[in-house]
Amino acid sequence: MSREAVVVGSGLGGLAWAAARARAGVPVTGFEQHDEPGGYATSFTRDGFEHEVSLHVLDAVGPGEPNHALLQQLDIAHRLELLEAPSVRREIWPAEGLDLWLPPELEDLLVYLTELAPVDGPGVRALFDLASRVHARCYDAVDAGRLNLDRGSRDIHALLDRTAREVIDEHVADPRLRRLLGTLANYQGLPASRIAALPFLLMLWGYHGCSALYPKGGSRALTAALVASIEEHGGTVRCGVGVARIDARRGRVRGVELEDGTRADARWVVSNASPLTTF
Known part of the structure; x- marks a missing residue:
């Protein structure tokens, strides 16, 4: 053969x-x-x-988003029916009496997190602004066929040796908010202290700055x-x-x-x- x-x-x-x-x-x-x-x-x-x-869900696969273009290139976009997820995560904390639903829409999520810890509102927005810049630069590098993602990007270069936990803790101080944001790293298989900051931020913006959709079936x-x-x-x-x-x-x-x-x-x-x- x-x-x-x-x-x-x-x-x-x-x-x-x-x-x-x-x-x-x-x-x-x-x-x-x-x-x-x-x-x-x-x-x-x-x-x-x-x-x-x-x-869990597919990120950045809505019309005009980078991973939707990938689905088209693979000739599978028309073969899938993608559905909106009502929430990307639910956390139940019995000891605190909290039942937390994380909405997929960015502004809804920012409001939700700020209401949970008002003093950290600016830090939450700064974290997502960083995620947005990282997401854009990484996909620009992929489109250009570059493997050295950090070239020309201080944001990415500064993140190469950092964990998700370090970046989260740098932006927010409230223990509940740190815990909640840290649990999102679990999607990538390890706790936030052992997940690299770069893929965590890519996921954070892909889920909330873009579309988080689920394939029917x-x-x-x-x-x-x-x-x-x-x-x-x-x-x-x-x-x-x-x-x-x-x-x-x-x-x-x-x-x-x-x-x-x-x-x-x-x-x-x-x-x-x-x-x-x-x-």
């Missing part, structure tokens, strides 16, 4: 790359060891309720849209097919060897597996 490109794993990153290459006319095959694609972009049912494994719908785009443009996604190793010799990738011993030759191999698994 010979293909121009092979993708190992079918999480959203691998599927997105495959969709982009397939649409550009590159013959691409994705291999997924599980019986369905998507990685963490899937759900499970328990006690009559469907639960997402990972996806959940993350499975997003996975299905990507697979449909890949297949419509001549690519394939093969599930239940594990990759044993990536064949790289004399400084050049040659393809992959599947778990059943079959070879798949390719000019390009992209691994959507973790670095520990890949290397």
